[in-house]
Amino acid sequence: MTTTQPPWAKALALSIIILGVFLLSWHLFVLSKQGPAVKMDPELAELLGPTAKGKSAIPSPADVGKEIWGHITNPFYDAGPNDKGIGIQLAYSIARVLTGFFLAALIAVPLGFLIGMSNVAQRALDPFIQLLKPVSPLAWMPLALYTIKDSETSSIFVIFICSIWPMLINTTFGVANVRREWLNVARTLEVSSWRTAFRVILPAAAPTILTGMRISIGIAWLVIVAAEMLVGGTGIGYFVWNEWNNLSITGVISAIFFIGVVGMLLDLALARAGRLVAYVE
Amino acid sequence: MTDKPIIQVQGLEKSFPTPNEKSSTQVFGDIWFDVHEGEFVCLIGHSGCGKTTMLNILAGLDKPTNGVVLVDRKDVRGPSLDRAVIFQGHALMPWMTAMANIDFAVSSRWPEKSREERRAHCQEFIDLVHLTGAETKKPSQLSGGMRQRVGIARALAIEPRIMLMDEPFSALDALTRGSLQDELVSIVHARKQTSFMITHDIDEAILLADRIVLMTNGPEARVCEIVENTLPKPRSRTNLHMHPNYYPMRNHLIEFLVNRSKNFKEEIASASYDPKKPPVARPMAADTTAALAAPQTIAM
Ligand SMILES: Nc1ncnc2c1ncn2[C@@H]1O[C@H](COP(=O)(O)OP(=O)(O)OP(=O)(O)O)[C@@H](O)[C@H]1O
Ligand SMILES: [Mg+2]
Numbered sequence: 001m002t003t004t005q006p007p008w009a010k011a012l013a014l015s016i017i018i019l020g021v022f023l024l025s026w027h028l029f030v031l032s033k034q035g036p037a038v039k040m041d042p043e044l045a046e047l048l049g050p051t052a053k054g055k056s057a058i059p060s061p062a063d064v065g066k067e068i069w070g071h072i073t074n075p076f077y078d079a080g081p082n083d084k085g086i087g088i089q090l091a092y093s094i095a096r097v098l099t100g101f102f103l104a105a106l107i108a109v110p111l112g113f114l115i116g117m118s119n120v121a122q123r124a125l126d127p128f129i130q131l132l133k134p135v136s137p138l139a140w141m142p143l144a145l146y147t148i149k150d151s152e153t154s155s156i157f158v159i160f161i162c163s164i165w166p167m168l169i170n171t172t173f174g175v176a177n178v179r180r181e182w183l184n185v186a187r188t189l190e191v192s193s194w195r196t197a198f199r200v201i202l203p204a205a206a207p208t209i210l211t212g213m214r215i216s217i218g219i220a221w222l223v224i225v226a227a228e229m230l231v232g233g234t235g236i237g238y239f240v241w242n243e244w245n246n247l248s249i250t251g252v253i254s255a256i257f258f259i260g261v262v263g264m265l266l267d268l269a270l271a272r273a274g275r276l277v278a279y280v281e
Numbered sequence: 282m283t284d285k286p287i288i289q290v291q292g293l294e295k296s297f298p299t300p301n302e303k304s305s306t307q308v309f310g311d312i313w314f315d316v317h318e319g320e321f322v323c324l325i326g327h328s329g330c331g332k333t334t335m336l337n338i339l340a341g342l343d344k345p346t347n348g349v350v351l352v353d354r355k356d357v358r359g360p361s362l363d364r365a366v367i368f369q370g371h372a373l374m375p376w377m378t379a380m381a382n383i384d385f386a387v388s389s390r391w392p393e394k395s396r397e398e399r400r401a402h403c404q405e406f407i408d409l410v411h412l413t414g415a416e417t418k419k420p421s422q423l424s425g426g427m428r429q430r431v432g433i434a435r436a437l438a439i440e441p442r443i444m445l446m447d448e449p450f451s452a453l454d455a456l457t458r459g460s461l462q463d464e465l466v467s468i469v470h471a472r473k474q475t476s477f478m479i480t481h482d483i484d485e486a487i488l489l490a491d492r493i494v495l496m497t498n499g500p501e502a503r504v505c506e507i508v509e510n511t512l513p514k515p516r517s518r519t520n521l522h523m524h525p526n527y528y529p530m531r532n533h534l535i536e537f538l539v540n541r542s543k544n545f546k547e548e549i550a551s552a553s554y555d556p557k558k559p560p561v562a563r564p565m566a567a568d569t570t571a572a573l574a575a576p577q578t579i580a581m
Contacts, residue, residue, distance in 0.1 A: 181368055181370055181372040182372065182374055184340075184342050184360075184366070184368070184372070185366075185368070185372050185374075187341075187342060187359075187360045188340055188341075188342065188360040188361075188362075188364070188365065188366045189360075189362060189385070189386050189389040189390070189439070190360060190361065190362050190389060191389050195389075199385065200374065203374070203376045204374075204376070206376075277376075279375040279376040279419070279421070280375060280419070280421035281375050281421070
């Protein structure tokens with residue numbers, strides 16, 4: 001019996017096949033690297049890591065799966081500063097990203113509004129924005145640590161500085177490019193500037209502003225991992241660094257998986273928000 | 282129609298700087314005409330002669346280089362709720378529903394009205410333009426004709442003294458345009474709405490206008506002539522061409538668009554032309570035989 005499947009079913013089937021092929025080749029690769037076990041004192045072998053036990057240095061998909069499952073089933077344990085559940089670490093990182101991101105939005109959106117409304121302001125501020133935008137946010141870290149003297153606030157500051165540019169640029173662009181016609185409608189109706197700003201300019205520019213926010217949160221999530229590796233203490237970036245120091249590749253790979261998942265969810269949330277303000281001309 | 286002018290255009294000129302900013306090109310100049318209370322005036326001219334520019338100045342959205350526009354003998358300083366504008370594109374806010382678009386105008390006009398009062402008021406105008414049932418649709422979900430209707434309802438809903446319309450039907454197909462023209466005729470007639478409309482379409486002008494201002498080609502466009510519509514009111518699209526004066530009117534306007542609009546400079550050189558009092562034409566059937574001949578040519 002043949003039934004025509006909807007395209008999404010075909011795509012899903014293909015995704016599963018791709019995942020299967022990937023996991024299988026990974027598994028076979030790990031098997032091929034496995035050498036004979038050297039006879040030695042089990043305690044010494046434990047110290048020397050998995051290679052000494054004849055296992056490959058690269059963990060198998062099953063090992064990583066087990067580790068991920070372990071994190072999922074027990075995400076919030078806290079056994080001292082160097083051993084916290086991944087849920088706690090992710091929560092630290094997400095909290096920092098969201099704080100920096102919202103502070104940036106609080107400044108970038110109103111400022112972008114003002115710049116977008118004035119041709120002069122746009123030209124005057126453009127060189128500064130163009131100069132600061134391409135600077136890697138991590139380059140600000142030493143300056144932040146020196147002036148703020150607090151690692152927590154410094155990492156939030158770094159998130160703030162990297163999220164502000166896409167939002168500022170997109171808000172400015174969106175506001176400056178509101179169709180003249182709509183503004184003329186508001187003018188012929190003698191609508192006040194405030195009401196024009198909120199009822200006409202903001203909704204007209206909202207999709208562009210939301211796109212800027214989506215870019216910002218993506219960059220912020222990229223940057224937080226690196227920032228936490230530098231600063232240490234807590235967070236998913238520190239977790240990765242810690243696993244690396246413990247030579248636990250399994251831990252590193254499962255952390256990568258969780259970083260990907262959270263990044264995807266953040267992006268999805270903003271894509272949803274973007275759809276709420278989208279309009280068809 | 283009374284003799285009281287609402288709009289007085291006096292010596293209006295608009296120039297734009299040329300790209301090198303050294304000099305400027307005059308789009309039109311020395312434009313004089315009036316629009317009276319309850320009157321419907323159409324402006325006809327070729328593309329690019331400055332019609333939209335002129336309408337924007339009448340609306341107060343743009344400033345003239347020279348001359349003034351008086352409304353009720355007062356200088357136009359900026360846009361006003363007394364002058365509603367229907368734009369060349371429909372200019373609806375795409376994120377608002379049809380109702381919200383009209384309500385945006387109504388709440389600007391009467392901020393003190395309650396939500397229920399505004400709703401009832403908007404509904405009245407939605408019904409007037411036959412859009413009942415489409416209140417909650419966004420512009421993207423409406424057809425071109427429906428969008429233009431929302432635009433008309435939005436302009437009418439603020440009960441303006443003057444309606445300014447910039448080719449409101451030019452983007453529509455002939456059938457839709459026809460039915461919207463019929464609706465506009467009846468609305469404007471019932472409300473004695475003072476209106477100023479720009480158009481390319483000769484039949485539209487003959488159907489709607491009491492007077493037709495003919496504008497020559499730009500740059501340096503002038504008012505060539507003002508044509509009084511000799512067809513009696515009420516006019517309708519179905520019986521318009523039956524009247525003996527229809528062909529004289531139509532031929533006069535076509536003659537203008539085809540020939541006179543571009544040869545106007547030679548024309549004024551040979552005649553006494555006073556820009557403050559442009560010549561008035563009243564094209565009419567010369568005699569009864571010509572009058573009877575016209576409908577027969579149609580019947581064939
Ligand atoms: N902001 C501007 N700067 C320079 N030139 C302009 C500007 N706006 C209009 N023009 C010029 O003025 C002339 C008249 O333009 P306008 O839009 O008024 O024409 P129009 O008669 O409405 O034409 P159409 O029938 O195609 O709508 C055009 O030649 C145009 O290039
Ligand atoms: Mg135009």
